[in-house]
Amino acid sequence: MDTKSHLIETATTLFQQKGYKTVGLNEILKACNVTKGALYHHFPNGKDELLVTCLLALKEDITTDIQTIFSKHLSTKDAIISMIDTLIHSFEKTGTITGYTFSSIVSEMATMSEEVRKACSDLYENIEHIYCTKLLEDGFSKEAATAMSLLLTASIEGAMMLCLTQQSTDPLKTIAKLLPNIMEKF
Amino acid sequence: MDTKSHLIETATTLFQQKGYKTVGLNEILKACNVTKGALYHHFPNGKDELLVTCLLALKEDITTDIQTIFSKHLSTKDAIISMIDTLIHSFEKTGTITGYTFSSIVSEMATMSEEVRKACSDLYENIEHIYCTKLLEDGFSKEAATAMSLLLTASIEGAMMLCLTQQSTDPLKTIAKLLPNIMEKF
DNA sequence: ACTAACAAACGGACCAGTTGGTATGTTGGG
DNA sequence: CCCAACATACCAACTGGTCCGTTTGTTAGT
Known part of the structure; x- marks a missing residue:
């Protein structure tokens, strides 16, 4: 394969695994046996240009991937289930989520220490617990309250990510x- | 205020604004006029210990904050609306979201270039568009399909974050x- | 009341390693 | 001959972290 494609593929994987800031140029270079001269030949603007190229390629891949899944199923319901299923299997196999999102690239979570991970996990647990308690007061069943509190947490968290990327408050408003x-x- | 608290507050703000990796020790030190000797006196294990301390303090703050909102409202519905409203106002005021989540700390989004932000935004737009098209085929109204596709994107994105922090596939499964x-x- | 002893709370120089980036040299195909 | 496609050596800037000296406050003994 040509050097440029090799560079893009290796960098994409590393960025997904460790996050942009965490991965150094030397690490990428060593991983695919390419020298700095070659990199700056193909990407004169350095690391940032490499990242943008990776993201654009990844965007195409993800989009067609999801498109394929959706064309295979009759209803949105079935397609969504199939898509999430793919994500779950990927996570169970590789131990992390890299597909169908950029957040693994802009997130440093994977490289954080166990203590940090625990602190984050604890926060979400606290929040979900608050939701769940209130939902039970509202008259929800235990199972419904648990599931709903997770949906609330996830959708708000996701909407925040969308707001940040879009630079708009529309997602949260919707x-x-x-x-x-x-x-x-319910 | 004592040096340690000062350090924690300044570091928390900077971490929220720029992400953990992006913020250097020197930047934190300069921002609160504290020397390296003082930092390593209070945090012998350096930057990582400082981060964990910040997260633990932040966790308490966020939890009690949400708790307060929920105790003020009768139903979960009202509480959630009020909470999201707080987030929206905060975003419109400061230009970024730092409250009620850690993702701003573990995410590098805020420090990324405009091109990168655009690439991320485009991906989400593509995904939402796929969802929306299918939902219209399913018979949804235009407004319902738009809103629902956003909910799908956000909740899946959020669930992925939860899976990563919890190191479990349960959120996605739920x-x-x-x-x-x-x-x-609908 | 005076002081010796000790420790906490810094201040700041210094360190090795790494970062992204550049400048120059080499090579092989058209 | 020329130019794209590299390779090599090098750079200043910065990274987190260590070391050691100094100040300040507290305690204990006489």
Whole structure:
């Protein structure tokens, strides 16, 4: 394979595994036996240009991948289930999630210490617990409350990520309108 | 205020704004006029210990904050709306989201270039578009499909973050069970 | 009341290693 | 001959971290 493609593939994997800041140029270079001269020949603007190239290629891959899954299934429901299933299997196999999102690249979570991971996990647990308690007061069943509190946590967390990337508060606003409707129907 | 607290507060803010890896010790030190000797006196294990301390303190703050909001409102619905509203206002005021989540700390999004942000934004747009198209085929109205595709994107994205922090596939599994139910009721 | 002893709380120089980036040299195909 | 495609050597800037000296406050003994 040509040097440039080799560089992109290796860098993409490393970025996904460890995050952009964590991965140094030398690490990428060593991983695919390419010298600095070659890198700056193909990417005159250095690391940043390499990242952008990786993201653009990845975007195409992910989009067609999801597109394929959706064309295979009749309803959105089935497609979503199949898609999440793919994610779950990938996680169980590799121990991390790299597909269908950029967050693994812009997140340093994978490289954080166990203590840090635990602190983050504890926070989400606290939040979910608050939600769950209130939902039980609202009259939800135990199972429904548990599932719903997770949906609340996840969708708000995800909406925050979307707001940051879009530089807009629209995602949170939409979620805020939708979640009450959903809760009422349960 | 004592040096240690000062250090924690300054570091927390910087970590939230720029991400852990991006912020150097010297930057923190300069920002609160503290020397390296003082830092390593209070945090013998250096940067990592400082981060963990920040996270633990932040966890308490966030938890009690959300707890307060939830105790003020009668139903979960009202509490969630109020909470998201707080997030939206905070975003509109400061230009970024730092509250109620750790993702701003473990994410490098804020420090990424405009090109990178755009690439991420485009990916989410692609994904949402796929969802939306399928939902319209399913018979959803235009507004419902738009809102629902955002909920799907956000909740899956959030669930992935939860899986990474919890080192478990449970969040995605729960979401996979819940989302079909929700889609059917619309 | 005076002081010796000790420790906590720093201040700041210094360190090796690594970072992204550049400048120059070499090579092989058209 | 020329130019793309590298390779090599090198660079300043910065990274987190260590070491040791100094100040300040507290305690204990006489």
